[in-house]
Each structure stands twice: as structure tokens, then as C-alpha cells.
Amino acid sequence: SQTIHQWPATLVQPVGSPLSLECTVEGTSNPNLYWYRQAAGRGLQLLFYSVGIGQISSEVPQNLSASRPQDRQFILSSKKLLLSDSGFYLCAWSVRSGANVLTFGAGSRLTVL
Amino acid sequence: AQSVTQLDSHVSVSEGTPVLLRCNYSSSYSPSLFWYVQHPNKGLQLLLKYTSAATLVKGINGFEAEFKKSETSFHLTKPSAHMSDAAEYFCVVRTGGFKTIFGAGTRLFVKA
Numbered sequence: 001s002q003t004i005h006q007w008p009a010t011l012v013q014p015v016g017s018p019l020s021l022e023c024t025v026e027g028t029s030n031p032n033l034y035w036y037r038q039a040a041g042r043g044l045q046l047l048f049y050s051v052g053i054g055q056i057s058s059e060v061p062q063n064l065s066a067s068r069p070q071d072r073q074f075i076l077s078s079k080k081l082l083l084s085d086s087g088f089y090l091c092a093w094s095v096r097s098g099a100n101v102l103t104f105g106a107g108s109r110l111t112v113l
Numbered sequence: 114a115q116s117v118t119q120l121d122s123h124v125s126v127s128e129g130t131p132v133l134l135r136c137n138y139s140s141s142y143s144p145s146l147f148w149y150v151q152h153p154n155k156g157l158q159l160l161l162k163y164t165s166a167a168t169l170v171k172g173i174n175g176f177e178a179e180f181k182k183s184e185t186s187f188h189l190t191k192p193s194a195h196m197s198d199a200a201e202y203f204c205v206v207r208t209g210g211f212k213t214i215f216g217a218g219t220r221l222f223v224k225a
Binding site for chain 2: 043044105
């Protein structure tokens with residue numbers, strides 16, 4: 001069966017510090033991978049998606065970047081965090097074709113102080 | 114254009130009474146529709162999905178939803194609420210590719 005792992009679960013970082021959130025998927029090959037942010041009162045916002053190694057599409061211009069160094073690994077990064085980067089970050093995967101199920105990780109709570 | 118409207122931001126029920134969470138959608142294509150549940154500080158868990166097969170879809174934990182094309186609705190129901198059902202619920206539309214529309218969420222409160 002497929003599983004998705006996200007870490008760290010909780011992170012408190014000062015403004016201006018770097019960020020790295022990691023997501024890995026097991027039990028499947030060639031998944032589509034996604035990063036979402038859930039800010040209080042603002043619903044889920046798609047940040048990045050990827051259809052393959054090194055292929056990243058950005059949905060919203062911002063202070064964040066994403067990378068996919070391996071087929072089942074997706075990393076969300078920032079060089080300098082802003083207060084507005086605080087939120088709950090969710091990684092998800094789906095099979096390549098069709099309007100298929102999104103399966104989410106457990107999430108990473110980021111607080112920028 | 115696609116959209117999803119969850120008609121209630123909060124719903125409060127007593128334990129053992131029925132649950133109804135309402136969702137209307139708009140889509141130019143035949144949509145796939147989903148309901149997810151999110152407990153505090155957790156990821157989203159799939160409850161059920163509709164992908165153009167049976168219009169009445171049964172999901173986990175006793176939830177079900179009915180796709181009504183004429184009303185463009187996909188309401189989520191459960192005959193008898195349990196305390197553990199207290200959570201936030203999201204109605205979601207996908208039409209292939211990467212376009213996924215999330216509703217704003219409905220927070221369900223269950224009173225003892």
C-alpha cells in the first residue's frame with residue numbers, strides 16, 4: 001500500500017531563517033506531487049506541483065521554492081522566512097492521469113516569529 | 114469555470130442525530146467530487162469520492178453523499194453523529210490535470 005510521510009511535524013523559526021520541509025511517498029511510482037498551504041481562515045492554497053523529477057510548477061509567486069530531486073521526494077524550501085509564511089503545510093500525491101484522489105500527508109505546522 | 118460552495122461554515126448537532134453538510138459545485142466538465150475530513154493539526158483524510166458511477170456514494174465511518182446533477186449538489190450525510198465526527202469537512206472538485214478546487218470547509222460540532 002502507498003504511504004506518504006512529511007517532516008518535521010512542527011517547526012518554529014525566526015524571521016529571516018531558512019526552511020526545508022520534506023515529503024516522501026512509498027509504494028507507488030511516478031506520482032504527481034503537491035505542496036499546499038493552509039493558513040487560518042484562508043482554506044487550502046496550492047503552492048507547487050510536480051509531474052516528475054526536476055519538474056516544478058508554481059501556482060503562486062512567493063517566498064518559497066520546491067524541488068523534486070528523486071521520483072518520490074518533494075521538498076519545500078525558503079532562503080529567508082517571512083512572518084506571512086506561517087501556516088500548516090500539506091504534501092499530497094496522486095496518480096498521474098485523470099481526476100484522481102489526492103492523498104495527503106499529516107502536515108507540518110510552521111510558526112515564524 | 115469551476116467552483117465549490119459549502120453552504121455552512123459551522124454545523125452543530127447532538128450525538129446520535131443526523132448530519133447534513135451541504136456542498137454545491139459548478140463545473141464545465143464532468144467533475145470528480147470528493148469529501149475530505151480534517152481533525153485538528155492533521156492532514157486531510159478521504160471520506161468518499163464520486164467519479165461518474167453510482168450517484169449515491171458510500172464512504173468510511175458511515176458517511177455517504179449523493180450526486181445530484183440537476184441541483185449541482187453533493188451533500189454529505191450520516192444517519193447518527195458520533196463525538197469522534199467533530200472535525201472540519203471539505204468538499205472538493207477535480208476535473209483532471211492539476212486543477213483542484215477546495216470548498217472553504219464546514220466545521221462540525223457534536224454535542225453530548
